[in-house]
Amino acid sequence: MLTIGSLGKKTGTKVQTIRYYEQIGLMPEPGRTEGGQRRYGDTEVDRLSFIRHSRQLGFPLEAIRELLDLSDNPDRSxxxxxxxxxxxxxxxxxxxxxxxxxxxxxxxxxxxxxxxxxxxxxxxxxxxxxxxxxxxxxxxxx
Amino acid sequence: MLTIGSLGKKTGTKVQTIRYYEQIGLMPEPGRTEGGQRRYGDTEVDRLSFIRHSRQLGFPLEAIRELLDLSDNPDRSxxxxxxxxxxxxxxxxxxxxxxxxxxxxxxxxxxxxxxxxxxxxxxxxxxxxxxxxxxxxxxxxx
DNA sequence: TGTAAATGTTCTAGTTGCTAGAGGTTCAAG
DNA sequence: CTTGAACCTCTAGCAACTAGAACATTTACA
Structure with missing residues (x-):
């Protein structure tokens, strides 16, 4: 289980940016510790990597949202x-x-x-x- | 004397953008009619052309501000x-x-x-x- | 076990360079 | 003199974050 900081380091993303992605619904709401801190697993690492890589390729967030959607439905064209x-x-x-x-x-x-x-x-x-x-x-x- | 609309047409600038440039101090406050509408002369056409051309070359507004400043002081290097x-x-x-x-x-x-x-x-x-x-x-x- | 540093939390506001809309006024042509 | 285009101010929104205030939690070490 990763803190938001280590997730950030792993994916080259600023902490604020991760929270921003959560806010706009691009990243899911993660589990929390008793004290209320976010904890992430491998799924989230993958998803965030996908997002960041796409951003580096210049895709706007809305396009990435579509791509993630496609990715979640493997039967679509x-x-x-x-x-x-x-x-x-x-x-x-x-x-x-x-x-x-x-x-x-x-x-x-x-x-x-x-x-x-x-x-x-x-x-x-x-x-x-x-x-x-x-x-x-x-x-x-x- | 030009209205803001004709100034816009002459320089390829939207009316709102001209007002925005005025607001941030890139364009001077122009004279007004009795009714309060802006009227522009040749100086302003030149200045706005300079700004637009610089923008098309990708200069950020802050750089343009500096350039205009230099342009206003012909003795500087x-x-x-x-x-x-x-x-x-x-x-x-x-x-x-x-x-x-x-x-x-x-x-x-x-x-x-x-x-x-x-x-x-x-x-x-x-x-x-x-x-x-x-x-x-x-x-x-x- | 105590405590201090690092990291986490939310919330708000700022960035750049405009653009759009509401709601109202003025101007120029016919 | 009326009509309609163009003007006015003001506020809010866009993308995609970034920064800061003010406070809470976690972790490491003595």
Missing amino acids: CHEADSIARRQLKQVELRMDRLKALRTELKRMIQECSGGNTADCKVLEVLRDHSECLTDHDGIGA | CHEADSIARRQLKQVELRMDRLKALRTELKRMIQECSGGNTADCKVLEVLRDHSECLTDHDGIGA
């Missing part, structure tokens, strides 16, 4: 899990494309820095001049 | 702007590296999907098996 993963891959590729464009522009900006004073700073100039760039209005690499 | 940009480039490259790793793992996952039922779904299996991956504990492509 694999296609659903597959399509969730595909959706996630699309997201990742989209973000990569955006970041690539950003990197290019940032590099250009930096290369042109004269090192003088800000009055003729290329960095600020590029930032000011909106027209030069591919005006991707809902931009940001979110 | 360009190096500060340069180093902010460099910091930002580092962030972008870090995120790209992470996303690249994620993409690889996601692709592998998807390719191995058998299409059967979830009991032997590779996607779920990979997600369950934490050991296979480069355990990047504070991971996420944030």
Whole structure:
């Protein structure tokens, strides 16, 4: 039986985060000691590992909730899990494309820095001049 | 003189977002009509364009605040702007590296999907098996 | 057995960068 | 002069946590 702290260490999760997952129903309410402290077993270690690994792959918590659901019903079709993963891959590729464009522009900006004073700073100039760039209005690499 | 709506259209910014920037002191308080509606001039168009363009390049609002500050003081050194940009480039490259790793793992996952039922779904299996991956504990492509 | 340190508890509020809605006012066109 | 679009303020919500206050429990060691 593990304390919340050791579970955290085992899975690379902060204690507060584990409690947060419990609060939003992603982790089950665990057993408690007489004094009211949480105690965890192997099932919980596995579940939390699954969650953390999925998070590291960028899956949003709602997608993880679906995946856990699929995982709990072994007779359902694999296609659903597959399509969730595909959706996630699309997201990742989209973000990569955006970041690539950003990197290019940032590099250009930096290369042109004269090192003088800000009055003729290329960095600020590029930032000011909106027209030069591919005006991707809902931009940001979110 | 522009209304907040036309300023928004000109710069690709939602009205609420402009008010939010004002609230956090990134945009100045503009003049008002007798009825209390905001009216903007060219200065504000420029400033907001600068902000939006910087956001599209992924700069956090705090960095933009610094950049605007530099921009307002033309006698200060360009190096500060340069180093902010460099910091930002580092962030972008870090995120790209992470996303690249994620993409690889996601692709592998998807390719191995058998299409059967979830009991032997590779996607779920990979997600369950934490050991296979480069355990990047504070991971996420944030 | 006593006690102190480490770890646990709940609750609330903050983070970033917006976005949405309620409920009301002003403005510009016809 | 009316109508309807666009404005106003204010509050709350989103994701996915993180941090802190104020207190309780557990564990290790003397």
